[in-house]
Amino acid sequence: MSTPSSEQEVHEHGVTEAVISYPQFLWKALGVATDGNALFYVWMTALTAVWLVGINAFAHQIVQGQGLTAMTDHVSWGMYIGNFTFAVGLAAGAVMMVIPAYLYHDEDMHDVVIVGEILAIAAVAVALAFVNVDIGRIDRLWHIIPFIGRFNFPVSMLTWDIIVLPGYFLINLHVVGYLLYMRFLGRKPNPKWYIPVVLLSIVWAVSIHTVTAFLYSGLGGRPFWNSAILAPRFVVSAFVSGPAFIVLALQIVRRFSDFYVGHKPIVTLINILRITAVVNLFLVGAEVFTEFYTGGSHVAAAEYLYFGLHGKNALVPWIWTAVVCNVVAAGIFLTVDPRKNLWIIDVACVMTLFGLWVEKGLGLIVPGFVPSTLHEVVEYLPNALEWKISLGIWALGLIIFTLGLKIAVAVFTGTMHVDAAHDAGEV
Amino acid sequence: MSDPSRRTMLKGAGATLGAAAFARAVAPITEWTNDLSVEGFLQKHYKELTVEDMSAVLARIERETEEQYGAKVSVEDVRPTPGVQFAYALNLSVCIGCRRCAKACHEENNHDRATNNSYIRVLEMTNGSLNLEHGTVTYDHAVPAPGKFYMPVQCHQCDNAPCVRVCPVEATWKESDGIVVVDYDWCIGCRYCEAACPYHARRFNWSKPEIPADEINPDQAYLSNRIRPQGVMEKCTFCLHRTRRGKLPACLEACPTGARVFGNLADPDSEIRWVLENKRVFVLKEDLGTQPRFFYFFDE
Numbered sequence: 001m002s003t004p005s006s007e008q009e010v011h012e013h014g015v016t017e018a019v020i021s022y023p024q025f026l027w028k029a030l031g032v033a034t035d036g037n038a039l040f041y042v043w044m045t046a047l048t049a050v051w052l053v054g055i056n057a058f059a060h061q062i063v064q065g066q067g068l069t070a071m072t073d074h075v076s077w078g079m080y081i082g083n084f085t086f087a088v089g090l091a092a093g094a095v096m097m098v099i100p101a102y103l104y105h106d107e108d109m110h111d112v113v114i115v116g117e118i119l120a121i122a123a124v125a126v127a128l129a130f131v132n133v134d135i136g137r138i139d140r141l142w143h144i145i146p147f148i149g150r151f152n153f154p155v156s157m158l159t160w161d162i163i164v165l166p167g168y169f170l171i172n173l174h175v176v177g178y179l180l181y182m183r184f185l186g187r188k189p190n191p192k193w194y195i196p197v198v199l200l201s202i203v204w205a206v207s208i209h210t211v212t213a214f215l216y217s218g219l220g221g222r223p224f225w226n227s228a229i230l231a232p233r234f235v236v237s238a239f240v241s242g243p244a245f246i247v248l249a250l251q252i253v254r255r256f257s258d259f260y261v262g263h264k265p266i267v268t269l270i271n272i273l274r275i276t277a278v279v280n281l282f283l284v285g286a287e288v289f290t291e292f293y294t295g296g297s298h299v300a301a302a303e304y305l306y307f308g309l310h311g312k313n314a315l316v317p318w319i320w321t322a323v324v325c326n327v328v329a330a331g332i333f334l335t336v337d338p339r340k341n342l343w344i345i346d347v348a349c350v351m352t353l354f355g356l357w358v359e360k361g362l363g364l365i366v367p368g369f370v371p372s373t374l375h376e377v378v379e380y381l382p383n384a385l386e387w388k389i390s391l392g393i394w395a396l397g398l399i400i401f402t403l404g405l406k407i408a409v410a411v412f413t414g415t416m417h418v419d420a421a422h423d424a425g426e427v
Numbered sequence: 428m429s430d431p432s433r434r435t436m437l438k439g440a441g442a443t444l445g446a447a448a449f450a451r452a453v454a455p456i457t458e459w460t461n462d463l464s465v466e467g468f469l470q471k472h473y474k475e476l477t478v479e480d481m482s483a484v485l486a487r488i489e490r491e492t493e494e495q496y497g498a499k500v501s502v503e504d505v506r507p508t509p510g511v512q513f514a515y516a517l518n519l520s521v522c523i524g525c526r527r528c529a530k531a532c533h534e535e536n537n538h539d540r541a542t543n544n545s546y547i548r549v550l551e552m553t554n555g556s557l558n559l560e561h562g563t564v565t566y567d568h569a570v571p572a573p574g575k576f577y578m579p580v581q582c583h584q585c586d587n588a589p590c591v592r593v594c595p596v597e598a599t600w601k602e603s604d605g606i607v608v609v610d611y612d613w614c615i616g617c618r619y620c621e622a623a624c625p626y627h628a629r630r631f632n633w634s635k636p637e638i639p640a641d642e643i644n645p646d647q648a649y650l651s652n653r654i655r656p657q658g659v660m661e662k663c664t665f666c667l668h669r670t671r672r673g674k675l676p677a678c679l680e681a682c683p684t685g686a687r688v689f690g691n692l693a694d695p696d697s698e699i700r701w702v703l704e705n706k707r708v709f710v711l712k713e714d715l716g717t718q719p720r721f722f723y724f725f726d727e
Binding site: 034035048052053055056059060062063064065066067069071072073074076077131134135136137139140141143144149150151152155156157158159162215216218219220221222297300368369371372373374375376 | 434438445448449451452453454455456458459463468472548550558559560562563564580589592593594595596597598613614615616617618619621622623624625626627629630631632633634635656657658659712715716717
């Protein structure tokens with residue numbers, strides 16, 4: 001008896017069920033997020049402790065101002081904006097799982113793609129947190145809300161970032177939330193509710209890092225940033241840091257949970273790294289060549305970064321460590337067989353994550369200000385307060401990532417599902 | 428699996444401890460909220476304030492200045508005069524690098540005393556080069572030194588201002604008389620403008636400015652020299668609280684050599700027009716296309 005009207009009823013029943021079961025989903029997710037073995041509690045307590053130290057430092061900074069940081073009118077962005085840039089890359093890099101899973105229909109990748117989407121959520125949250133600790137008047141944040149404040153769109157590139165970053169956050173939140181909730185209900189996800197959004201997320205991932213690069217590259221007064229290659233560099237380095245982080249995360253999930261993570265997705269990501277790590281080195285090399293071969297006053301910032309200027313060389317040890325890390329990691333990706341010596345690749349992932357954190361963090365932001373626009377050389381290195389706040393934010397990111405994974409694993413392994421009582425009315 | 432009620436109890440204890448630690452961590456915030464007022468929080472953008480709004484805002488600022496700094500001041504909203512186009516020119520042949528302009532700016536504009544802030548930086552340059560790389564601001568000897576010339580730099584009030592373009596909240600804009608201003612009560616302190624400015628003209632209030640009551644210049648304007656709040660940008664305003672009332676900028680009055688020329692570009696008989704028409708004039712970093720309203724020239 002399948003008349004159109006009864007189909008309608010079944011559909012309505014499904015919608016009703018989906019709506020009334022949602023509080024139960026949230027409640028059970030809260031249970032899963034706060035329950036685990038001893039190691040889980042130790043890990044979460046440690047992260048919470050670091051986060052609280054950061055919150056406390058931030059509270060002091062709000063009261064006494066950014067004067068508590070090492071920033072000055074010469075180097076007016078530092079640790080926070082550097083970390084922001086790196087975190088945006090991490091978020092964009094997660095798309096390197098989404099593309100194989102959804103565009104190339106790689107089934108093995110499809111099974112674990114949720115890890116990348118959760119990383120995107122956590123990394124965007126980190127990026128947004130870094131902007132919030134950087135601005136001088138957090139109480140005036142509402143001035144930036146479109147229609148409520150005064151939104152200088154499209155002229156200010158920062159307004160583009162305000163659109164794309166929370167947008168990317170919501171897109172991934174929707175995909176993850178929808179897939180998990182459908183699994184929780186024991187239903188097959190309806191492609192029309194998430195596939196278009198997944199495809200949008202691919203374009204969006206590139207946009208978040210392009211827009212973030214344009215923030216810097218559009219400034220004519222800062223020759224170090226004023227380079228057309230900056231956006232491609234950002235995107236490519238994102239495709240190194242994202243997969244490198246996920247390779248490590250997948251192995252941790254495999255080791256500490258019942259979630260099945262096959263070898264194939266890890267190998268696919270390493271194959272991606274083989275290309276992106278080398279292309280990233282190529283782009284950095286192209287930039288360095290143009291700077292140093294041209295010479296003149298344009299090269300002063302790069303000279304400061306790599307060799308020091310007028311006896312000031314605070315960044316030199318950082319950038320050379322980063323260069324060595326990135327080059328060695330690229331060599332390892334190209335030569336080591338992941339099926340035999342995965343641990344060496346893990347080392348390379350850690351190295352390149354550090355290398356890119358320097359290259360796109362302090363190594364990108366600080367030379368934009370040194371020398372200053374009037375060619376004064378005033379140095380900057382983050383102080384203890386900036387370290388505390390930054391580590392606190394990264395701890396928060398790891399908390400979000402851990403809890404997201406924990407809920408996802410519980411749903412995917414079937415330990416978290418809707419109560420049977422709701423099925424009573426099912427036909 | 429352990430006893431569920433014991434587990435719940437432990438979770439409860441953990442949550443309570445966590446909440447207590449959180450409350451403790453954010454406790455310093457209470458000190459900050461003392462300084463915030465509801466009117467201040469809800470205040471609209473400068474251009475959206477009605478006349479009544481503005482008089483309430485000005486009264487609030489005067490009251491707060493008295494409470495926090497112990498000084499009676501008058502804060503006014505001084506508007507541009509139609510038909511006036513301000514411009515500034517500086518004679519590099521006669522500037523001796525004494526930095527009296529920078530000092531006058533410091534006092535006139537109620538700058539923080541501890542940082543000795545000023546909107547003007549004076550570069551000591553070596554004869555034979557206009558390259559800023561060969562300049563220094565930290566010179567510490569009798570001036571003028573042989574073989575050197577001096578180049579004070581301050582906000583160029585660009586007609587194509589990168590700082591205005593990048594502001595995400597329109598907290599900075601160009602007024603009809605050419606002066607680029609900041610609404611200190613609207614700025615969110617992201618410092619994007621500071622990164623965008625090619626002339627190091629913008630300053631951030633890294634801390635709450637400190638000035639002894641007897642040193643505060645009581646003659647203040649909303650868009651210029653009133654004491655700035657913590658966490659916002661500020662910049663040279665060509666002393667609009669003076670110049671819009673027919674006076675000259677403080678830096679010009681302080682100059683002992685007459686190197687500075689200020690005036691109305693729209694007035695064909697003004698000295699500034701004469702300089703621009705008859706001297707060898709240049710602007711800094713012309714290649715960036717910022718179109719400054721601040722010119723340099725040589726006599727000989």
